[in-house]
Amino acid sequence: MLKTHYCGDLRKDHIGQEVTLGGWVHRRRDHGGLIFMDLRDRRGIVQMVIHPDDAPDAHKTAGDVRSEFVLSVVGEVAARKEGTENPDMPTGDIELRVRHLEVLNESKTPPFPINEESDVEELLRLRYRYLDLRREGMQRNLRIRDQATAYIRSFFRERDFTEIETPMLTNSTPEGARDYLVPARVQPGTFYALPQSPQQYKQLLMVAGVERYFQIARCARDEDLRADRQPDFTQLDVEMSFATEEDILELFEELFSNLVREVRPDLSFVSPFPRLTYEESMRRFGTDKPDLRYGMELFDINDVAASSEFGVFRNAVTSGGSVEGICVPGGAEFSRKQIDSLTTFVQGIGAKGLVSIALLGQPGSLDEEGIRSPVAKYLAVDLVETAAQRSDAKQGDLLLLVAGEGGKPKLEPGSSHRVRPALDGLRREVASRLQLADPNVLHYAFITEFPLVEWDDEEERWDALHHLFVAPMEEDLHFLDTDPSRVRSRAYDMICNGMELGSGSVRIHKRDLQERVLRLLGISDEEAKERFGHILEAFEYGAPPHAGFAPGIDRIVAQLAGETDIREVIAFPKSKSGADPMTGAPSRVSDEQLSVLGITVVEQPE
């Protein structure tokens, strides 16, 4: 090695030792005579002093050194002069008296600062990712990710799980996300698909008698990107035979509790993890992934709205829709402008409008003076009192109500189907404006009893909410043929701070039930045989009951690192258009490459 110690490791104990360090110039302070330089490596930063009298050659070289030069230095670790210690640095008690200095490599001035955590445009960071990753915050995130995955592996291995790799080149699946396709050269005209998840393989491993499987698996889905979605991502894939949902939830509660203690002991979490049914979560929060760190739960006033003078409310309820709202603590002091911007906000997510009611008076004894609302003259005091009571509102709070008409398509603005999503969005927006969410809390929770299927308006058929292999709840089986929307599944999600971390389920392990579900989803027996013949067949050879779970590693680590964007914990992520600005991927390939594969590119006309 070209170095004997790491810069960041040097302490008082090393005083008197001669060491050789290698690292990058973090900062340079040239006093004309004396030169100070901070040298940085993966473990931290140490101050070097280059004295013109002690080391004239080194001093001469140091004069031409600039930020990010790679240096090799030899010197003695020394106590800093009395009064010049730096308590803000772990190495602040000591410094390196440089005797010999060699420039191992020069550096151009970097396109953005590496020695400070300033905001830099995303694109530029990705273009020079190798420099971005050199920055302290990203180094920390890379290490948090490593700690998390290392812990996860040890956790499962201790519990007798076997880590098994599954193929990257697999078959396209008709349902779900769009596949990334890979042409198969040896059989021209045919394609592999990159795995959206190892779902089928892990179930087949259960049939194979593995009983306890896990994998930190790379997956790919060709869908539009988001702050929490990359086209290629990593999931912790787990499957267990002879397990019920209870076994899985307990296992993961333990895993996540330990993970926080291991990686971020300074963060707190709520224990035991709350469990909400899908129905309850939708009713109380309007979403299946609520942020539980703050209140502002939804309430409805359908009963009193039905007879309201206010046409918007009355029509909503009589048409079969609903009027629901949230209560913003202290929101009565929101300005007109703030409320207008909330209105614009909900309109952007499918609400027709927003009714705001500021409670200037004391709920319980409200009068017209105590209510301030753009539609105050249409609102009976009784209605406001009811709303205030249901939301446990206090004087000075702000009620925000959204109405939705029944009988409209799901996605149409003003539809009753948009009410809860709109309130969910509003709840998040308000919480973010008022900073209601404690950044030091990881509020994990499980959502259970999801519907098995939902009606797809466009395709006019039932669609699996999770995937094709989720087992229906035994007690709801009789609805399978009569009213599929009422069948609850044995699926569960894990959520944290308003983000879905992963989902899982007890699987179907019998051929006849799997075939019934496939039929319900409009997959013909013929198609089923072609697509899923192998798994249906496997179920006939003693498939054990099994259940599994698959949380996203990128999201888990992002939260552990205190980041809201998973790109902050992925070494080489892609931009929103799926491109890698550093390598230029995706790119065109040569005609030769295409012709070997028997592929012709059709230019897209405008």
Added chain:
RNA sequence: GGCCGCGUGGUGUAGCGGCCUAACACGCCACCCUGUCAAGGUGGAGAUCGGCGGUUCGAAUCCGCUCGCGGUCGCCA
């Protein structure tokens, strides 16, 4: 694909019809400086304002198109 926001020296921002011959901070370059640690001092270089077109006597500023980036809805078994 729809909607919203952003795009000004190397970086981050300001400017939002004539005061812009484009400002500020950091960075960069030169010189001075032997105890600093976001070192300090003096001086300097550096952007025609993402691109194209238009409105106007006049555009970084207004309009249209386009590209890029981000957010969001659709989408994400």
